Amino acid sequence: AQKITQTQPGMFVQEKEAVTLDCTYDTSDPSYGLFWYKQPSSGEMIFLIYQGSYDQQNATEGRYSLNFQKARKSANLVISASQLGDSAMYFCAMREPGAGSYQLTFGKGTKLSVIP
Amino acid sequence: DAGITQSPRYKITETGRQVTLMCHQTWSHSYMFWYRQDLGHGLRLIYYSAAADITDKGEVPDGYVVSRSKTENFPLTLESATRSQTSVYFCASQGQQKNTEAFFGQGTRLTVV
Numbered sequence: 001a002q003k004i005t006q007t008q009p010g011m012f013v014q015e016k017e018a019v020t021l022d023c024t025y026d027t028s029d030p031s032y033g034l035f036w037y038k039q040p041s042s043g044e045m046i047f048l049i050y051q052g053s054y055d056q057q058n059a060t061e062g063r064y065s066l067n068f069q070k071a072r073k074s075a076n077l078v079i080s081a082s083q084l085g086d087s088a089m090y091f092c093a094m095r096e097p098g099a100g101s102y103q104l105t106f107g108k109g110t111k112l113s114v115i116p
Numbered sequence: 117d118a119g120i121t122q123s124p125r126y127k128i129t130e131t132g133r134q135v136t137l138m139c140h141q142t143w144s145h146s147y148m149f150w151y152r153q154d155l156g157h158g159l160r161l162i163y164y165s166a167a168a169d170i171t172d173k174g175e176v177p178d179g180y181v182v183s184r185s186k187t188e189n190f191p192l193t194l195e196s197a198t199r200s201q202t203s204v205y206f207c208a209s210q211g212q213q214k215n216t217e218a219f220f221g222q223g224t225r226l227t228v229v
Binding site for chain 2 (some may be wrong): 004016031033035037043044045047050052089093095097099102103104105106108109
Protein backbone atom coordinates (compact mmCIF):
# COMPACT_ATOMS: atom_id res chain seq x y z
CA ALA A 1 0.00 0.00 0.00
CA GLN A 2 1.19 3.50 -0.78
CA LYS A 3 2.22 5.52 2.22
CA ILE A 4 1.56 8.86 0.57
CA THR A 5 -1.21 9.31 -1.96
CA GLN A 6 -1.69 12.38 -4.09
CA THR A 7 -4.77 11.76 -6.20
CA GLN A 8 -4.53 14.80 -8.45
CA PRO A 9 -1.89 14.35 -11.16
CA GLY A 10 -2.63 17.82 -12.50
CA MET A 11 -4.64 20.87 -11.48
CA PHE A 12 -5.44 24.28 -12.88
CA VAL A 13 -6.20 27.39 -10.87
CA GLN A 14 -6.97 30.94 -11.85
CA GLU A 15 -4.47 33.55 -10.75
CA LYS A 16 -5.41 35.13 -7.38
CA GLU A 17 -7.70 32.22 -6.50
CA ALA A 18 -7.05 29.70 -3.72
CA VAL A 19 -6.26 26.06 -4.48
CA THR A 20 -6.13 22.89 -2.39
CA LEU A 21 -3.75 20.07 -3.21
CA ASP A 22 -4.74 16.75 -1.67
CA CYS A 23 -2.53 14.39 0.27
CA THR A 24 -3.47 11.33 2.28
CA TYR A 25 -1.03 9.20 4.22
CA ASP A 26 -0.80 5.84 5.87
CA THR A 27 1.21 5.11 9.00
CA SER A 28 0.88 3.24 12.27
CA ASP A 29 3.58 5.35 13.93
CA PRO A 30 1.98 7.85 16.37
CA SER A 31 4.84 10.27 15.83
CA TYR A 32 5.34 11.46 12.28
CA GLY A 33 5.89 14.58 10.26
CA LEU A 34 4.33 15.74 7.05
CA PHE A 35 6.09 17.98 4.55
CA TRP A 36 5.26 19.74 1.33
CA TYR A 37 7.87 20.54 -1.29
CA LYS A 38 7.62 22.57 -4.46
CA GLN A 39 9.55 21.68 -7.59
CA PRO A 40 9.49 24.39 -10.27
CA SER A 41 10.46 23.65 -13.85
CA SER A 42 14.07 24.50 -12.98
CA GLY A 43 14.13 21.28 -10.96
CA GLU A 44 15.15 22.20 -7.44
CA MET A 45 13.21 20.95 -4.44
CA ILE A 46 11.93 23.80 -2.26
CA PHE A 47 10.59 23.14 1.22
CA LEU A 48 7.24 24.82 1.86
CA ILE A 49 5.66 23.71 5.11
CA TYR A 50 5.80 21.16 7.92
CA GLN A 51 3.17 19.62 10.19
CA GLY A 52 3.99 17.39 13.13
CA SER A 53 1.53 14.71 14.17
CA TYR A 54 1.26 16.18 17.68
CA ASP A 55 0.89 19.77 16.57
CA GLN A 56 -2.40 21.16 17.80
CA GLN A 57 -2.75 23.83 15.15
CA ASN A 58 -2.57 23.66 11.41
CA ALA A 59 0.74 24.90 10.07
CA THR A 60 0.88 28.14 8.10
CA GLU A 61 3.73 29.78 6.18
CA GLY A 62 2.77 32.93 4.36
CA ARG A 63 0.34 31.99 1.57
CA TYR A 64 0.71 28.29 2.37
CA SER A 65 -1.35 26.50 4.97
CA LEU A 66 -1.79 22.86 5.77
CA ASN A 67 -5.26 21.48 6.38
CA PHE A 68 -4.34 18.66 8.77
CA GLN A 69 -7.11 16.17 9.52
CA LYS A 70 -5.47 13.51 11.65
CA ALA A 71 -8.46 11.17 11.95
CA ARG A 72 -8.83 11.14 8.17
CA LYS A 73 -5.06 10.93 7.67
CA SER A 74 -5.05 13.84 5.30
CA ALA A 75 -2.65 16.78 5.02
CA ASN A 76 -3.88 18.98 2.22
CA LEU A 77 -1.87 22.00 1.11
CA VAL A 78 -3.80 25.20 0.61
CA ILE A 79 -2.27 27.97 -1.46
CA SER A 80 -4.08 31.28 -1.15
CA ALA A 81 -4.03 34.03 -3.79
CA SER A 82 -2.27 31.93 -6.43
CA GLN A 83 0.49 33.55 -8.43
CA LEU A 84 1.96 32.61 -11.79
CA GLY A 85 5.15 31.59 -9.99
CA ASP A 86 3.20 28.92 -8.12
CA SER A 87 3.06 26.83 -11.30
CA ALA A 88 5.14 23.79 -10.37
CA MET A 89 5.07 20.21 -9.18
CA TYR A 90 4.08 19.80 -5.54
CA PHE A 91 5.10 16.82 -3.46
CA CYS A 92 3.69 15.67 -0.18
CA ALA A 93 6.09 13.66 1.98
CA MET A 94 6.07 11.90 5.34
CA ARG A 95 8.76 11.15 7.86
CA GLU A 96 8.33 8.32 10.35
CA PRO A 97 11.10 8.62 12.92
CA GLY A 98 10.23 5.23 14.31
CA ALA A 99 11.91 3.77 11.26
CA GLY A 100 15.18 5.23 12.52
CA SER A 101 16.35 6.64 9.24
CA TYR A 102 14.55 10.00 9.15
CA GLN A 103 13.94 9.37 5.47
CA LEU A 104 11.11 11.06 3.61
CA THR A 105 8.55 9.02 1.71
CA PHE A 106 7.11 11.00 -1.17
CA GLY A 107 3.87 10.97 -3.05
CA LYS A 108 3.87 11.03 -6.84
CA GLY A 109 3.17 14.71 -6.99
CA THR A 110 0.59 17.13 -8.34
CA LYS A 111 1.37 19.45 -11.22
CA LEU A 112 -0.22 22.83 -10.58
CA SER A 113 -0.74 25.26 -13.42
CA VAL A 114 -1.77 28.83 -12.64
CA ILE A 115 -3.75 30.50 -15.41
CA PRO A 116 -3.46 34.27 -15.86
CA ASP B 117 29.39 28.48 -0.16
CA ALA B 118 27.14 26.95 2.46
CA GLY B 119 24.65 24.37 1.33
CA ILE B 120 24.45 21.09 -0.45
CA THR B 121 25.93 20.66 -3.89
CA GLN B 122 25.84 17.85 -6.39
CA SER B 123 28.16 17.18 -9.28
CA PRO B 124 27.95 16.78 -12.13
CA ARG B 125 24.64 18.45 -12.96
CA TYR B 126 24.33 16.48 -16.19
CA LYS B 127 25.94 13.22 -17.22
CA ILE B 128 25.64 10.94 -20.21
CA THR B 129 27.22 7.54 -19.89
CA GLU B 130 27.17 4.25 -21.72
CA THR B 131 25.60 1.03 -20.57
CA GLY B 132 28.00 -0.99 -18.47
CA ARG B 133 30.19 1.91 -17.37
CA GLN B 134 30.78 2.86 -13.77
CA VAL B 135 29.71 6.35 -12.85
CA THR B 136 29.88 8.25 -9.55
CA LEU B 137 27.63 11.09 -8.54
CA MET B 138 29.03 13.39 -5.91
CA CYS B 139 27.25 15.10 -3.04
CA HIS B 140 28.78 17.56 -0.59
CA GLN B 141 27.14 19.44 2.28
CA THR B 142 28.61 22.12 4.50
CA TRP B 143 26.24 21.97 7.48
CA SER B 144 27.73 18.87 9.13
CA HIS B 145 24.29 17.27 8.97
CA SER B 146 24.21 13.74 10.30
CA TYR B 147 21.72 12.36 7.83
CA MET B 148 22.22 12.18 4.09
CA PHE B 149 20.07 10.60 1.43
CA TRP B 150 20.03 9.69 -2.24
CA TYR B 151 16.74 9.74 -4.11
CA ARG B 152 15.90 9.13 -7.72
CA GLN B 153 13.05 10.89 -9.47
CA ASP B 154 11.21 9.25 -12.33
CA LEU B 155 8.03 10.31 -14.07
CA GLY B 156 5.05 8.78 -12.34
CA HIS B 157 7.01 7.66 -9.29
CA GLY B 158 7.82 10.79 -7.36
CA LEU B 159 11.08 10.51 -5.44
CA ARG B 160 12.25 7.12 -4.24
CA LEU B 161 14.97 6.51 -1.70
CA ILE B 162 18.03 4.65 -2.92
CA TYR B 163 20.34 4.78 0.10
CA TYR B 164 20.70 6.78 3.25
CA SER B 165 23.33 7.43 5.87
CA ALA B 166 22.82 8.32 9.53
CA ALA B 167 26.46 9.28 10.11
CA ALA B 168 29.93 8.73 8.72
CA ASP B 169 30.53 5.04 8.02
CA ILE B 170 26.84 4.20 8.61
CA THR B 171 24.80 3.53 5.50
CA ASP B 172 21.72 1.50 4.70
CA LYS B 173 19.49 0.58 1.80
CA GLY B 174 16.34 2.39 0.86
CA GLU B 175 13.50 1.37 -1.41
CA VAL B 176 15.45 0.93 -4.68
CA PRO B 177 19.11 0.10 -3.88
CA ASP B 178 19.89 -2.49 -6.56
CA GLY B 179 22.74 -1.50 -8.84
CA TYR B 180 23.97 1.29 -6.56
CA VAL B 181 26.76 1.57 -4.01
CA VAL B 182 27.37 4.35 -1.49
CA SER B 183 30.07 5.28 0.95
CA ARG B 184 30.44 7.91 3.62
CA SER B 185 33.97 8.19 4.92
CA LYS B 186 33.47 11.86 5.82
CA THR B 187 30.36 13.51 7.25
CA GLU B 188 30.19 16.06 4.45
CA ASN B 189 30.40 13.73 1.46
CA PHE B 190 28.05 11.02 0.27
CA PRO B 191 28.93 9.73 -3.20
CA LEU B 192 26.63 7.42 -5.14
CA THR B 193 28.17 4.92 -7.56
CA LEU B 194 26.46 3.03 -10.31
CA GLU B 195 28.73 0.05 -10.68
CA SER B 196 27.55 -0.97 -14.15
CA ALA B 197 25.05 1.52 -15.50
CA THR B 198 21.87 0.31 -17.14
CA ARG B 199 19.28 2.22 -19.17
CA SER B 200 16.78 1.78 -16.35
CA GLN B 201 19.04 3.96 -14.21
CA THR B 202 18.40 6.94 -16.47
CA SER B 203 16.86 9.35 -14.00
CA VAL B 204 17.27 12.56 -12.03
CA TYR B 205 19.19 11.94 -8.83
CA PHE B 206 18.80 14.10 -5.74
CA CYS B 207 21.02 14.17 -2.73
CA ALA B 208 19.58 15.54 0.51
CA SER B 209 20.76 16.19 4.05
CA GLN B 210 19.18 17.03 7.36
CA GLY B 211 20.11 17.56 10.97
CA GLN B 212 19.21 15.62 14.11
CA GLN B 213 15.88 17.31 14.76
CA LYS B 214 13.08 15.15 13.39
CA ASN B 215 10.82 18.11 12.78
CA THR B 216 13.18 19.88 10.41
CA GLU B 217 13.13 19.76 6.67
CA ALA B 218 15.58 17.94 4.46
CA PHE B 219 17.66 20.17 2.19
CA PHE B 220 18.10 19.03 -1.38
CA GLY B 221 20.88 19.47 -3.88
CA GLN B 222 20.14 20.77 -7.35
CA GLY B 223 19.91 17.29 -8.80
CA THR B 224 21.95 15.35 -11.36
CA ARG B 225 20.32 14.36 -14.61
CA LEU B 226 21.86 11.06 -15.67
CA THR B 227 21.27 9.52 -19.06
CA VAL B 228 22.47 5.99 -19.77
CA VAL B 229 22.70 5.20 -23.49
